[in-house]
Amino acid sequence: MTDRVKIPLFKKADLDASIGVFFDGFSKVIVAVAILLGTFGLDGGTVFGTMMPGVLVSVIVMNGGLWLYYRQVAKSRGDRNLTAVPAGLQAGRMFIWLFSIMLPVYNTTGDAVLAFRVGVLAHFIGGAVFIIGAFVVPLILKIVPAGALFGSLAGGAMAFLILQSMDGTLKMPLVGWLSLIVLFVIYLGKVNTKLPAALIAIVVGAGIAWATGAMSFSTVTDSLQNLGFYIPNFTFSIFSGEVLSAVIPFLPIVIVFSLNEVITGIQAVEQARECGDTFFTTTKPLVLCGVASMVGALFGSPLAVGLYWGYPGWKKMGSGTGYHLGIVALYALVGLTGLSAIITAFIPEAVVLPILVFVGISSYSQAFEVVSKKYYPAVIMASLPVVMDFMMDNVAEGKLQGFLAFDPGSAFVGLLVGCVFVFIIDNNWLKAAITNVVALALTGIGMIHSPGLLLTDTYSPDLGFVAVYCVLIAAFLIMHFLKFNQKSHLADLEAEKAASLEAAKQE
Template sequence: MKFRYHWWGKGDIDASFGVFFDGFSKILSATGIMLFVFGMPANIVLGKIVPGIGLAIFAGNLWYFYEARSLAKKENRQNVTAQPFGIGASQLTGWLYLIMGPVYWQTGDAELAFQIGLAAALIGGFVEVLGGFIGRWLVSVIPHSALMGNMASSAIVWLSFVGIAMVFDRPVYALLPLFIIIIDYLGKADKRFQKIPSGLVAIVLGAAIAWGTGYLTPDNFTSAFSNLSFYPPTFCGIDIAKGFSGIFPFLPIIIPLQINNFLSTLQGVESAKSAGDIYPEKRSMIMDGCSTILGSLFGNPFPTTVYFGHPGWKELGARAGFSLVNAFAYLLICMTGLTGVLMALIPTEAVMVLLIFVGLSVTANTFQELDKKYTNVVLLSLIPILFQYIQTLISSAVQAAGTTVADIGASKFAEFSVPITGIQYLGNGAFLSSLLLAALLAYIVDKKYFFAAAMGGVLAFCSFVGMIHAESVALFPPEGVIFGIIYLVVGAFLTLKGFLFRGTAQKRKPSTESPVIP
């Protein structure tokens, strides 16, 4: 009998809501910043950027639906889950605050900021494609525990921590939905008589309470229809050409951000593999780059990527249906102006409860999959990313007060026992430093001191060029020189240790983890 893949599973409703609102909450924030902070004309933001986002995410989700369907047919399995896909949080904030924002603040030209953002995305897309050809090599030199630990740390912080903060910020209508998720998904309570997915119950309950308590109102809902129209994607080749004239100063920002981006895709593929769905990392990384390039050509300045969370959605029973739903939902909403209508109907915080579960699930699966000896690897990888979140909170808080961290000064923070300098050192380049520190520790755990020393050298190089611990990429920034020298000393010590204990490691029990993936 010919195999037929049933692409809609019991968890696809929850995954559709969770992945959609995770992505759209970022898009709404970016739209507000571009319209009301940068002062970009509505015809650029709503007429070019938002439709371009819709087209890029439509194309990418269609691909990942096809990829999951092909894998299911190849292996004759029904429980194949597609990889979640959208715009990465770090890429969106990086493009807004490190590329487009500075252009606007220096020139006052919102259109130029848009054009340089598009040119940056086009270059970033090619960097992602390049990542597809070096991804397997990266997997071969970076320990699996470091990759998974870095991914789990990002998921627990940027999904669970951020989500829980948002829920407790609006406890009246968001806390009960959270406890539904805690009881049914985290606690795995008996649901034999429950036919409706718990995630859908949580969202509907949160929306009902928000409407009943007046947080959502009919007036806001009806006013959201005022922006409805038809916004087809527009080819932006001329805009990109103009943007290239001012792109050079931003190359040191674009390249590291996109290296982080294709590493995120690589980690997403690795997490899917650990959950039982083996996708080719090269193909996934190339397709991410292609969707970024396509989006930039049609107005989207923000790079796309595979999201964290595949194991969580798989645990809920999702297959590939959520990719198809999100593909058409993004296209429809981004081309018609329905974004505001949707957010006026369902509160974002009520949907965040699903992302809290995904972050916790990814982290729990990481600990379950890895040997216990790598627990400290995961915990070490958490520290820079956690401090990156703290850094973001502090920066946002002082901006809300009408000032900046630099204006306040480190000495003033020290008076209140806030080690702001240390927080900034850890937060700058946190994704990369988290990965490299975890890799160094993983090699030490396996008694592979020469490999660990090499990671010390990589940490030193990244410090010397400002990719970690520094505010921006530059050759020999003062703080980078300090950290670089320290990392070189660490590397030298590990090299000496490797020579002293050469041969003894071979007599030990073989490692449960090999850095090389066949």
């Protein structure tokens, strides 16, 4: 009987899901491309001619495989409206590979191609670990205390995502800091948007960069040279002795973070179960993601893939199984043509780095969300070794120059930044504006963002932050007078109050 039910190949709601999941993943591709071209100085032929077709291969294996898998589940259950669990490029492993594996290799050797190949091999090994993890992670969680496991991961997030990315963000505050504020307003302010927050932040930041003359059309002109048709090619060079020996010291990072992403994948399926779809399994989809990583690496992709959170939203929208096919089609468009080169030419690196900062903050916060409060000290202690190692390596070599922006008056800066983000979370736009007025005044007298006070020889305020505070004052005042997002915020507060009362009754 169930075999006679016709499962739609693609329906209207699948189009929205295809675009949404694609841009969620492609925003990460934009970040990776900007870093590989900017920080590493990797050539466009490797990025757009090797990596992007390799990314497409990963997407074909994973999203195409998930389409077949969930379509079969829908047929066996006779459910033509079944929603598939989303999947795409994973931010966590992608950026850990970039900053904690590839960047150290590049800094040590000065060889961008070697660093890239090491990242690709790490992706291949990570895929194998991912497959094994699909079976053994539940056992590991019984042996290793959660506080120790997530504390170590939090340390990596703090060092390689938050601190490393903040350095670049602060070097162009008018672009980077404003992009970071946009992300926080959307995510922490709980603003409902049809487009991914990362994409919005990129568009806003890029717009500011072009308006202020930070970008040049010569970059766009140069990107046209990368247009063409690229066929995926095997990259057996990742198995050379030089690459193998270079990746060995990073195996602990590969193993730990791959296993962590397995946990994330399990949680993604749990979201579906919480929606009442208790029949979903974890092993097959996770193994498929691991296989996709390994195959993609063989074709030159260092960008990890896996299951996504967000199932409840796509189910509510009415998406089915066909949106995985739509994702493949969209990646084929940018992966085979070099079109991604033109897209990324419009976007400076300082625009995409705030996304890594936010990903790192989310990852760091997660370590405290999954353990009891009594284990917080263990989480903090477990995170310190990685952070300390990162600081010693970078400070000793005179790097992290962007941090100098927060050096003068750091205590004041910390207090002001904390206030701004508290007010963003509370949707209190007027107080956020007032806080930026205070920050502007302190900058004016040289208490922050200046090596010396007003009327002294060393007085030299950072004009980038002067501009930032002026823009934020105006923006937050406009949001206050427009009562931006107030209805949604009040609804959230009422829902939280009702949940608290319900919890109190049950106790």
